[in-house]
Amino acid sequence: MKLTPIAAISILATLASGLELPDLTPRWLVIRPEVGVVIKEDWPTTSFPAAPAEVSRSNGQHNVKTLLCFVVPPCSGKCTISFTDPLTATGSRRLQLFTLGGCPAACKTTWISKPYTDLHKGTFQVSNTGPAAVVEDFGLTFNCPNIVTKYGFELMPVWDNDSVTWDIAKGGLIITCN
Numbered sequence: 001m002k003l004t005p006i007a008a009i010s011i012l013a014t015l016a017s018g019l020e021l022p023d024l025t026p027r028w029l030v031i032r033p034e035v036g037v038v039i040k041e042d043w044p045t046t047s048f049p050a051a052p053a054e055v056s057r058s059n060g061q062h063n064v065k066t067l068l069c070f071v072v073p074p075c076s077g078k079c080t081i082s083f084t085d086p087l088t089a090t091g092s093r094r095l096q097l098f099t100l101g102g103c104p105a106a107c108k109t110t111w112i113s114k115p116y117t118d119l120h121k122g123t124f125q126v127s128n129t130g131p132a133a134v135v136e137d138f139g140l141t142f143n144c145p146n147i148v149t150k151y152g153f154e155l156m157p158v159w160d161n162d163s164v165t166w167d168i169a170k171g172g173l174i175i176t177c178n
């Protein structure tokens with residue numbers, strides 16, 4: 001059989017769309033941060049590794065924040081940001097979550113060079129084990145992206161005395177798709 005170019009293209013297009021039929025986009029995922037950086041008000045030009053991640057404040061001073069970058073793959077569900085299983089938690093045990101105007105860079109981002117703080121997404125009150133209580137929710141659940149998307153987040157302390165640490169590979173802030 002001899003095909004005109006047009007017919008060949010249309011057959012190829014049919015084959016291509018046929019190949020897309022099994023939808024491999026996952027519907028359930030736990031996404032952990034790719035990058036974690038700790039920044040400290042008292043060391044404004046030093047970048048600290050998130051080993052562990054830390055958010056703290058002592059007598060209203062010495063602010064320590066954690067910046068995270070999540071790389072979320074395509075997922076055909078709702079994405080929910082939550083916090084779970086800290087290493088330690090004392091004081092108010094509260095964490096305010098903001099979006100960042102970009103992702104932090106490991107070994108590079110500092111107190112004074114961090115991307116700008118954007119939207120307040122919510123506040124967690126950490127439990128010693130298990131999931132944190134959601135104290136405020138200004139958009140912790142959203143439609144998951146359909147292309148790979150990076151999200152930068154900033155976690156900061158609440159009230160005068162607060163200290164929370166966590167292992168970003170095992171707990172802390174996660175995004176689930178379901």
Ligand SMILES: *[C@@H]1O[C@H](CO)[C@@H](O)[C@H](O)[C@H]1NC(C)=O
Pocket residue numbers: 058059060159160161
């Ligand atoms: C925070 O800690 C300081 C020093 O221990 C204490 O003086 C202050 O009252 C505490 N603040 C609160 C709100 O508990």
